[in-house]
Amino acid sequence: MRPRGREERHRAATPLELFFDLCFVVAVAQAGSQLGSALGEGHVRHGIAGYLFVFFAIWWAWMNFTWFASAYDTDDVPYRIATFVIIVGALILAAGVPRAFADSDYSVTVTGYVVMRVALVAQWLRAAASNAGPQRRVALRYAVGVALVQLYWVLWLVYVPAGDKWWALLPGLVADMAVPVVAERDAETAWHPGHIAERYGCFTLIVLGESVSAATVAVQSAVDEHQAFHELLPIAVGGLLICFSAWWIYFARSVEEHLRSNRVAFTWGYGHFFVFGSAAAVGAGLEVAVEHAVGKVHLSAQAATLGVTVPTAVYLITVWALHSRHVKRGIALWVLPVSGVVVLFSPSVLVAGLVCAASVAVGLLVHRLQGDGDADGPAVAEPTEV
Template structure:
């Protein structure tokens, strides 16, 4: 290949027909554009986690969790829609790249609206950002329908579903009183139903199983990175104000154990088998809880530091539970996903259950152990849960030989 041809290859074509990608394509890896796209979600995830931390610190636990769940759904769903579409139809030409740029702009608008959504329940800016993203992905599906006859039925169903549900989100801005949360639940259910309807009733899209698992793995790294960054900022603030106290040091150690152990647990199941659509949807949808809980763990560690340093309105026990509850949720959901996909180290239900019970008990223990002791204990309990699962896994593998 000449130097000119190599440059053209790197730049990408101006225009190519949008055919479905080969789901058995070898060495299908995340593209630089996908990685750049993910970086915009760093902003959105950090905004959601920061607002959850502020809500916890101010004692607005219920409202903070509700707002966080709603905002994080919009973030995750936009990312998931792009990811699965790109796995099936990434042409990497100029129109595709420009529409991806539009989606990135929508993510940033959505992120800008997160504080108002949390503090005032005003989702107008979030919806504007969501509309921008949905217009871009709608255009992509219509292009796929026009240029890929084999997948036209499914592509048109995706496009129709996006339009109908998006109109619902816009109309919801005027929903009064109790209708606001009720319509939110209905629209979330409708969003989740669109892919199942399009895939089962139309022609299945050509998403690549290994590419999908890699994309989810990379987003997990991003969320864990947010946990580390948020925790570091909180530790730096505490040390600057009062020095490195024993409680802060224990929280730092416990947080590091937690991030490393949860990373290890997740990546024992990162080669999930997603050949069946039902398994793929269960695995894909289950990651909403995984991602949201991991990001909430960052807010929880910040809240634990606040409680240890007697900032805000958090009791020591609430600070411990702010770490324990998202950790327990991650363990439970990953345990279920590992069993569903037949991969991963934490598919042993009783071991996971014991680990979860210990973690939750430690969440209630700060009046006895202190916040730092509780967080360190939670980190060690997750590490022990991983070690026990790995030991059983290895024993069964040896016995089966």
């Protein structure tokens, strides 16, 4: 298992990696569904806390495998089997999400997480055995670090009392996120900037698609039961505008050229927790908005709207912080953060969607006026052709 070249040409996502993403989205869907149910029942604090914890486990396991695969993808039989084991762990985690939300029972979710991470430890040990020098040291640090953190999570599950579990989360989360920083402190793995950018883009697409799917199912169910077309149409239109705009904004410019060091890449990669988490939460918020419109949940109109506008605002501002601010200048630099603030205070889902669409339109207008490609137009075509 030798490192891939960072300057390797035509480094693209493999079918196994795409299959991996699709299996992981099952866990994302479970987390989003449970968040929507908790918000609809008025358990806002419990729902958000549970969602963040479960989504961290999903995102962190996905991210660690993605960066490992970018550096050491051999695509042989042992590699594929280890990847399948990680997928099994993701499915176990997904199966435990309802119990985690309903009863604060994290036994199944933690079991799934440990399965995923132990399989990754095996991959790092294989990389260590196949290399020498700095790459061997890095691989061993990863293997030991990940293994020690999994021991912490097992002890957390078994020995920490239920009333203290939330307080004991922080050390485990910090330790998990510190492993890559410590492991690569004096040598870097051979991750590929273009491959990493593509992998993150693929997962963004899948999460946005899950939000559209969740909203569609909610609208269909409400229509079948209540025939409330006039009440649901503004939510459906607003939700689609948000998702369409989220796609346009994320893929406006390629970020590959920006990912040239571990310092930059770690900030960018870690920051995507908020991109992925907020994109998935938009779908949960749309479910709540639909149920409120037909009277299935007893929330205020403002609370139901906030379930959509808050994650949308987080998405816009985070994408701006990770992507747009590095390539924009002048007025274009402030389109997304201003839009995020306006969305946050929007009185309805439809207005929030219109604001998102307007931010794209303003970006295209600025692009035309500046004539330098700094707007929120797609990276694959000129905006005038879209």
